[in-house]
Amino acid sequence: MTDGGNVTVPVWTLATGDVRVPTLTQGESMTAERLAELRGALAALADEPIVTLEVHPLPDRLDRGRGIPLDAMSPLAQHLSQFITRASRSSLTTAKATASGENLYRIVVPAKVATQFGKGLVRPMVPKGSTGGFFGTLVHPNGKFAAQATFVPVGGAAAAGTAGGAGATAGAVAAGGTALTVAAPLVLMAVAAGVSAHADRKRQQAIEHITELLEQLQQDKLDDEHSALNGCRAAVDKATALLLDEGKLGVSLGLDSAVHTLDTALSKAETRLARWQGALDALPEGEPVELAALTESFPGIDEDGGKFRVHLELASLAIALKRRVVVLQAVEHAQGEPGNPFENFVRALRRDQESLDALESGAAGVRVRLSSLELARPSGRRPVFTTNEVDRLLRAAHRLHRLRDAAVIDSRATDVAIEMARAEDGSVTVFPAVAA
Structure with missing residues (x-):
C-alpha cells in the first residue's frame, strides 16, 4: 500500500440475522463516502444489525503489539478463513485481493448499532505526544492516508459466511431483496476482540x-x-x-x-x-x-x-x-x-x-x-x-x-471500525476498536 496509489477494496455487507433489505448495486465501484451513506441507510432500514467488511492490503509498518493476537485455530480466525475461502471461489476481485494471505480486514459497525454497546465504550483516542496513532491502521504514522481506495461491493450469497452459532454451516438470506451474508459469529468475535x-x-x-x-x-x-x-x-x-x-x-x-x-x-x-x-x-x-x-x-x-x-x-x-x-x-x-x-x-x-x-x-x-x-x-x-x-x-x-x-464530553454517535491483520498462516491480530 503506497501513498497516492489506487487500491481496489472488496466490501461485503454482513448481517447478524435473517434480514431483508432493498436491492443494492453490486459490482460497481463506489467511494468511501458513498459506502458510508450506504451503511447508514442499511442500518436504518434493516431489522437486524448490519455491518460492512473490507479487505485492504497489509500496511508495510504495523504495530501488532497494540492488538490482541489470536492463533489460526481460534474461532475468529477460523470464521474469517472460511469466509475468505468461500468469497474467493465466487469472486475474481476477492481472489486477487486475498491471494497473498496477508491482508487487513476492516469491519465497520454503523453508529446506530454501535450506540447499543454503550455511549462511552468507543471514542476517538489521541495518542500522547504523537501525531500518528490510533486513527486506524489505514493511516501511516505521518498521518497521511495510505492509499486511494475504490470500494467494490461483492455479492452476499456467493460469499456466504458462517451462520448461527459456532461451527454452523454457511448461509445467506435472499428472500425479498439483496442477498446478505449471515455471519453473526464472525461479527460477534471481531467486535468483542476490538472492544x-x-x-x-x-x-x-x-x-x-x-x-x-x-x-x-x-x-x-x-x-x-x-x-x-x-x-x-x-x-x-x-x-x-x-x-x-x-x-x-x-x-x-x-x-x-x-x-x-x-x-x-x-x-x-x-x-x-x-x-x-x-x-x-x-x-x-x-x-x-x-x-x-x-x-x-x-x-x-x-x-x-x-x-x-x-x-x-x-x-x-x-x-x-x-x-x-x-x-x-x-x-x-x-x-x-x-x-x-x-x-x-x-x-x-x-x-x-x-x-x-x-x-x-x-x-x-x-x-x-x-x-x-x-x-x-x-x-x-x-x-x-x-x-x-x-x-x-x-x-x-x-x-x-x-x-x-x-474530559470526554463528545458523546455523538459514530461508526465504529475494528481492524484485523491476518497473517499468511491464518493467525489474526485484532486492533483496538476506533471511531471510524
Whole structure:
C-alpha cells in the first residue's frame, strides 16, 4: 500500500440475522463516502444489525503489539478463513485481493448499532505526544492516508459466511431483496476482540498517568489502590483469551476476585464523585473561588501530582478494566445462546454499560466545571502579594483550565471500525476498536 496509489477494496455487507433489505448495486465501484451513506441507510432500514467488511492490503509498518493476537485455530480466525475461502471461489476481485494471505480486514459497525454497546465504550483516542496513532491502521504514522481506495461491493450469497452459532454451516438470506451474508459469529468475535483491545488501551493510558502522578506524590494508600487494580489484569487477560477461544470461565482463573476488586474501586470512585459534585454545588455561583477553599475539597488540585488527580485516574483505570470484564460477560452470555449471539451480546453489553457511562460522564462533568472556575485573589490585609504567591495562583489557574482537556464530553454517535491483520498462516491480530 503506497501513498497516492489506487487500491481496489472488496466490501461485503454482513448481517447478524435473517434480514431483508432493498436491492443494492453490486459490482460497481463506489467511494468511501458513498459506502458510508450506504451503511447508514442499511442500518436504518434493516431489522437486524448490519455491518460492512473490507479487505485492504497489509500496511508495510504495523504495530501488532497494540492488538490482541489470536492463533489460526481460534474461532475468529477460523470464521474469517472460511469466509475468505468461500468469497474467493465466487469472486475474481476477492481472489486477487486475498491471494497473498496477508491482508487487513476492516469491519465497520454503523453508529446506530454501535450506540447499543454503550455511549462511552468507543471514542476517538489521541495518542500522547504523537501525531500518528490510533486513527486506524489505514493511516501511516505521518498521518497521511495510505492509499486511494475504490470500494467494490461483492455479492452476499456467493460469499456466504458462517451462520448461527459456532461451527454452523454457511448461509445467506435472499428472500425479498439483496442477498446478505449471515455471519453473526464472525461479527460477534471481531467486535468483542476490538472492544476489549480498546478498553485495554485505555487501561494502559490510565496506568501511565497514575505512574507519573505517584512518582510525584508518595501516598501508600493510593499505591495500594493502584496495585490492587493493576493486579486484576492477569485474570482479565486469561479470561479474554479463553472466551475468544470459546472456552468456559472457571473459578481457577481468578476472575471472581478481580471483579470484586473492580467493584470495590468503582464504589470508591462513585463516593468520591458524589463528594466532588456536592463540593461544586456548594460554591457560590458565578463568583471567584479562593484557592485555599478549593484545595480543601480537591486536595492537590493545584499540583501536577495532586491526590485529587490520582483519584481521577484511578477511577479511569477501574472503568477501563470493568468495561473489559463486561465485554467478557456479554460474550459468555451470547455464546450460551447461539441462536442469535450478536443480539444477545449487544443486549448484555448495553445493560451493564449504563452505570459505567454515568460514572465516566460524571467525572468528565467535574473536570469541566472545575476548569471553568475563576480563582479569587487570596483574602488578607496585605495590599501586595509576593512573587511566589502570584506564580502559584497563575499556575493553579492554568492547571484548572487544563482539566477540561482530558474530559470526554463528545458523546455523538459514530461508526465504529475494528481492524484485523491476518497473517499468511491464518493467525489474526485484532486492533483496538476506533471511531471510524
